[in-house]
Amino acid sequence: MKGARSLQGLRIVITGASSGIGRATALQAARQGAALALLARSEDALRELAEEIGREGGFAVPLPCDLSDAERVDALPDEIEKALGGIDVLVHSAGVSTRRELADSFDRFDEVERLADVNYFGGVRLLHAVLPMMLDQEDGHVVNISTGAVLTPIPRFSAYAASKAAMTFFLESAAIELRTRGIDVSTLYFPFVDTPMARPSDSFNRTALKSDTAAAASVLRAIRKRPHKLTYGLWALEWFRAIAPALHRNYLALIFASYASSILPTPRNGVRPWMIRRVWRKSPF
Numbered sequence: 693m694k695g696a697r698s699l700q701g702l703r704i705v706i707t708g709a710s711s712g713i714g715r716a717t718a719l720q721a722a723r724q725g726a727a728l729a730l731l732a733r734s735e736d737a738l739r740e741l742a743e744e745i746g747r748e749g750g751f752a753v754p755l756p757c758d759l760s761d762a763e764r765v766d767a768l769p770d771e772i773e774k775a776l777g778g779i780d781v782l783v784h785s786a787g788v789s790t791r792r793e794l795a796d797s798f799d800r801f802d803e804v805e806r807l808a809d810v811n812y813f814g815g816v817r818l819l820h821a822v823l824p825m826m827l828d829q830e831d832g833h834v835v836n837i838s839t840g841a842v843l844t845p846i847p848r849f850s851a852y853a854a855s856k857a858a859m860t861f862f863l864e865s866a867a868i869e870l871r872t873r874g875i876d877v878s879t880l881y882f883p884f885v886d887t888p889m890a891r892p893s894d895s896f897n898r899t900a901l902k903s904d905t906a907a908a909a910s911v912l913r914a915i916r917k918r919p920h921k922l923t924y925g926l927w928a929l930e931w932f933r934a935i936a937p938a939l940h941r942n943y944l945a946l947i948f949a950s951y952a953s954s955i956l957p958t959p960r961n962g963v964r965p966w967m968i969r970r971v972w973r974k975s976p977f
């Protein structure tokens with residue numbers, strides 16, 4: 693981790709800026725003096741956010757962009773150069789999610805493709821466009837908004853977690869190459885954050901663990917300090933899985949089997965003896 697820096701005057705490109713973590717990050721970064729380029733598909737939301745930032749005395753330029761549109765992404769470097777004169781930090785927050793059991797997904801391959809197209813291919817497309825600018829400057833910082841579902845598998849998120857894992861591992865591998873070229877990579881493995889993405893059901897609202905403003909404060913901390921990664925306590929689950937993989941899987945299998953469609957609340961059946969017998973049909977370790 694490097695020494696902390698100020699956000700004053702930093703040129704920051706934020707994807708997913710129309711909503712949730714990206715939007716909250718934009719507001720907080722602008723208040724601390726950063727100049728912003730705001731990316732997402734929703735043009736109106738970006739324009740309104742840029743106006744709000746302008747009214748508060750900050751600077752932000754909306755650059756509407758669909759990350760699954762290769763031509764549009766290719767045009768970004770020129771637009772970022774024109775808007776900000778370069779780029780110091782990329783906060784990559786854009787993403788899509790789904791939460792569905794595999795057994796209910798067999799006729800929905802298109803959903804798997806959509807997640808991969810935005811979360812993985814869209815992210816890589818963006819890096820291909822933006823990293824040359826950072827390499828020319830021999831300076832830059834990429835903050836990738838990943839998910840705890842990459843640290844520990846959780847039920848009903850297989851397609852989402854796989855797409856996020858692909859992007860995360862791509863960037864983590866590239867980070868080794870980029871390290872000696874002046875570019876830092878920070879991966880933020882967020883737990884559930886209370887945003888439109890995490891509100892597909894009423895029950896979820898009650899269990900959201902982090903507010904979008906708290907998540908944004910953490911993104912700003914990452915911009916200032918450039919850590920390798922932040923895991924928000926989820927390292928414990930990562931270690932649990934590494935040390936006792938079968939126990940980890942069996943424990944989650946029991947939770948999955950005993951709860952209804954949301955992963956945390958609303959007990960479906962409670963834990964029944966047959967579930968324990970099935971889950972622990974082999975040694976738990």
Ligand SMILES: NC(=O)c1ccc[n+]([C@@H]2O[C@H](COP(=O)([O-])OP(=O)(O)OC[C@H]3O[C@@H](n4cnc5c(N)ncnc54)[C@H](OP(=O)(O)O)[C@@H]3O)[C@@H](O)[C@H]2O)c1
Pocket residue numbers: 707708709710711712713714731732733734735737757758759760784785786787788789810814837838839840856881882883884885886887888889890
């Ligand atoms: N919320 C959570 O519990 C949670 C937990 C861990 C990690 N994360 C990660 O945090 C990031 C932000 O999610 P959020 O919770 O803030 O969700 P959100 O409120 O739904 O925001 C998602 C953002 O991604 C943008 N986006 C979606 N598809 C896009 C595309 N094809 N091209 C460009 N932009 C696109 C959306 O804007 P438009 O619709 O305007 O394009 C929106 O600004 C995601 O990468 C997510 O995987 C979220």
